[in-house]
Amino acid sequence: MREYSLPVRVYIEDTDAGGIVYYVNYLKFMERARTEWMRSAGYGKTAIFSHDSMFVVTETAIKYLKPATLDDELIVTAAVSAVRGVSITFEQSVRRGSEILCQGSVQVACVDRQSLKPRRIPADMRAQLQNGE
Template identity: 35%
Template sequence: MTHHFPVTVYYEDTDMGGIVYHANYLKFIERARSDWVRALGIDQNALRDAGTVFAVHRIEADFLAPARLDEQLQVRTHAAQVSPARLVLVQQVWRAETCLFKARATLVAMSLDGRPRRLPPELAQITVILGGKP
């Protein structure tokens, strides 16, 4: 159950040498996470209006090879672990058959005042898919 998100490298994504600036990989995977949540049928605006938001708790990242101006990339996202209030995603940025970047992002659900909250049911059900208890 891997989500695929296309990315085109634009001039604004690169440094003076035409190579993707390292911090922009975090933007690419953030966009892919938002698209993944949307693909699950979760309206993040409605979720926020109901008092639940997501925050990045931790990201571990490896930069493996450079991407360059005008290249077509793909961010692949899949859930690795799910607990009642925490979600761990593995995300990779690929150019064709070459993995350029990989990250493990730990996200937490929280209230608008920063207190832990349970994941929405649409995300909690991923536990079943991963072979855990619902």
């Protein structure tokens, strides 16, 4: 399972009135890491849309362990842990140095862009993701 790491800086807009990262922003950081993971595998947004399909989040499980604060330098990770016919599960974390601040899994499903009905992940993409490339 190849892990992708994305550096992220915490800005004022990411925090609440107490200067702590607002909980939903961890999900935004994770979304960016998954997007960049796919791009690094050759599946940027234009490549995905050329298949007349797109990915939607269908399930999340997040555990918040420690807070991130204003101006922290974070590392957000994404790694594929399972590939099925229509879904991909990513294991993700947000770290500050060696400290894990947040971790969890996010499942995305491939759907038809027009009907939004589940659609099998294209065979070439599924093979590449299963091989951890």
